[in-house]
Amino acid sequence: xxxxxxxxxxxxxxxxxxxxxxxxxxxxxxxxxxxxxxxxxxxxxxxxxxxxxxxxxxxxxxxxxxxxxxxxxxxxxxxxxxxxxxxxxxxxxxxxxxxxxxxxxxxxxxxxxxxxxxxxxxxxxxxxxxxxxxxxxxxxxxxxxxxxxxxxxx
Numbered sequence: 389x390x391x392x393x394x395x396x397x398x399x400x401x402x403x404x405x406x407x408x409x410x411x412x413x414x415x416x417x418x419x420x421x422x423x424x425x426x427x428x429x430x431x432x433x434x435x436x437x438x439x440x441x442x443x444x445x446x447x448x449x450x451x452x453x454x455x456x457x458x459x460x461x462x463x464x465x466x467x468x469x470x471x472x473x474x475x476x477x478x479x480x481x482x483x484x485x486x487x488x489x490x491x492x493x494x495x496x497x498x499x500x501x502x503x504x505x506x507x508x509x510x511x512x513x514x515x516x517x518x519x520x521x522x523x524x525x526x527x528x529x530x531x532x533x534x535x536x537x538x539x540x541x542x
Contacts, residue, residue, distance in 0.1 A: 390407060390408065390465070390466065391465050391466060391467055391468070391469060392405075392407075392467070392468045392469075393468075393469055393470070393471055394468060394469075394470060394471065395470065395471055396470035396471065396472075396507075396511075396513065396541055399468065399470050399505050399507075399513055399515075400505045400507075402468040402502045402505065403502050403503065403504060403505055404501070404502065405468065405501065405502050406499070406500070406501045407466045407467060407499075407500045407501070408466075409466075409497045409498065409499045409522065410462045410463055410464065410465070410466050410497050410498045410499075410500075411462075411464075411497060412495040412496070412497045412524065413458055413461055413462055413495065413496055413497065414493065414494070414495050415450040415454065415455065415458070415490050415492065415493070415494055415495075415496060416492060416493050417437070417448060417492045417493065419450075419454070420434055420435065420448060420449075420450050420451065420454065420492055421434075421435055423450075423451055423453075423454040423457070424451070427451070427453065429451060429453075433445065433448065433449055434448055434449065434450070434451055435448065436448070437492075445489055445491065446491075447491055447492060448491070448492040449489040449490060449491055449492065450489070450490040450491075450492065450494075452486040452530075452531065455486070455490055455496065455521060455530050455531055456484060456531060456533070458496070459498060459519060459521070459533070459535065462496070462497060462498035462521065463498050463500055463517075463519070466498065466500045467500050467502070467515075467517060468502055468515070469539060470513060470539060470541050471541070472541045472542045473539055473540070473541055473542075474511075474540045474541060474542045475539075475540050476537050476538065476539045476540070477537070477538050477540075478535075478536075478537060479514060479536035479537055479538045480536050481533055481534060481535055481536065482516065482534040482536060483532070483533060483534040484531065484532075484533045484534075485531060485532050485533070486530070486531050487528050487529055487530065487531060487532060488523060488526060488528040488529065488530050489530075490523055490530045494523055494524060495523075495524040496521050496522060496523055496524070496530055497521070497522050497524075498519055498520070498521055498522075499519070499520045499521075499522060500517050500518070500519055501517065501518040502515065502516075502517060502518075503516040503517060503518045503534060504516040508538070511540055511541045511542070512538060512539070512540050512541075513538070513539045513541070514536060514537070514538055514539075515536070515537045515538075515539060516534055516535070516536050517534070517535045517536075517537070518532070518533075518534055519531075519532065519533045519534075519535050520532050
């Protein structure tokens, strides 16, 4: 993993750069149950292991929004930032697609690419990252997204 720091004037040169994938994160049943309690989404496919065995998934699966929420952890230390960052804030998503379910107990990790950088003024930069979440041992990613971050420099 690597967080590349560059002078703010060179930030646009990072467009198109891809980074090594992040660390694996386990989406185990305990984490899924905790997320279900937090969001009050107790659909059986997420929390009832016996009933979920009767579905085409063969067991419980993580909530798509749990996988999305874990992006913060999965991209930790990956990407690019301008020098002298004062703060960064989540600016939203231009696109999110859930492509494959993550079965309870599976490991996932993020792949990151810089898609765009827009200077809002001398000290604020909107960075768009392409994110793909790999499920260990599977071909189809759990999700793909275009994630926006506003980075402020000092």
